[in-house]
Amino acid sequence: MTRLGPIDYDSLAEFSRGKVSGIFGPAFAGLDAMPRKTGLPMPPLMLLDRVLQLDFERRDKSCQGQIEFETDLSDDKFYLGADGYPSLGMLGEMVQGCTLILTGLGFDLGFQEAKLFRLLNHEVQFAGPIPRRGETLKFRLKLDAVMEAGGLLIFTFSGRCLVGEELRLETKSQAGYFSEKELASAKGVQWDPEKWQGHRLLPPIPPPVVASSKRSFSRAELVALSEGRISECLGEAYREADSHDRTPTLSRGNLLLLDAVTEIDLGGGPWKRGYLAAESQVSAGDWFFPAHFRNDPCMPGSLVFESCVQAMRFDLLYRGYSLSRPGYHFEPVPGSGCKIQCRGQVSPGNRRLKIEIFVKTVGLRPYPCLQADAQVHCDGLKLFRMEDLALRLAPEIP
16 A cells, blocks of 8 residues: 655645646656646645545555545635635535545556546535634545446545534545547436426425515626625615625625526426526636646536535525525535536536526525525536535524
8 A cells, every 4th residue: 555645735736737746756757748637626726735644556456545635714715705604516526635546546547548537426415514714624535446337437435524523524426537539428417307206295385585576687686696785686675684794695706606597486397396597608718627627628517516506595595585694604404415416518618507406395494495406508418417405594603
């Protein structure tokens, strides 16, 4: 078993820019000149502040690997909101540490043609409250299995995220290596919400606090909402929230991923509990393409997930649940879980994402909560599905 560590931030950033031998030694120097290989996203999307320990071993078809790394939720992190809580999508991106395990196992050295690393499936169980500013996340990630299916190499990882000794997240992920041809021929997610039958067993939902007739919202209105000018987006009935010292909003700046809400209907969707459609424009100049990955630009699945979370945030705000709750924040319901499927990619040549939210349940006790499924289309291809995310508004607990 090879053991490396500790590895500091500067060395990790150098690795993300393509120098593999700086961490893994001269045996990996041949990878330094390869334009595309397994790697970390470059800053600011590189979320590891330090690696405490990296272990890996490869014998014939037997592979082992694990990594322990930390991330400080300090003021300089772009994914922290004004309320001090991180973007939920960026929390999902923390599993990027698995790429260091795969590099150590030497798969790039054995490929006869360029293979590109992509996430396939991701499951998360929210074991505790969402982390917040000032805390340090310690992530332990382990390679569970390596499989070959139809000529593809597929890897399964499991992970645990702790703050101190308190468990906050548990994850299971599946990823693989693909050729450009295989990525280009992706068939998307095979799921149709109209055919899901479980909605017949779901209870009725409570009425909204505000019965708004406004059904679509522009980018300018969403920017106003992200900056705390609630009534400028949602209307006069929501003006109470404008005076809150700290009111729940959408993510802002580079992390505001919605360009328009094109439709919202609280009695719509196949399950008659709520439907929302939003759009996000894609441009070759988008900030995340140069960072994820080097010479292999694609939109991180974590940001596609984040766009779904923001659409769910909007739904809760539209229902008026933040009006009497100053100082509340968005977080996944502790004890709940969520599943994600990725069956395609968003590249610089794409033009438009369509995000659809299908509400399953709405509850008010102990705090307002929305549970929903989502799907995301990229230029017509259904490439992403999110299942069973339960998001709530919760007060800050000292």
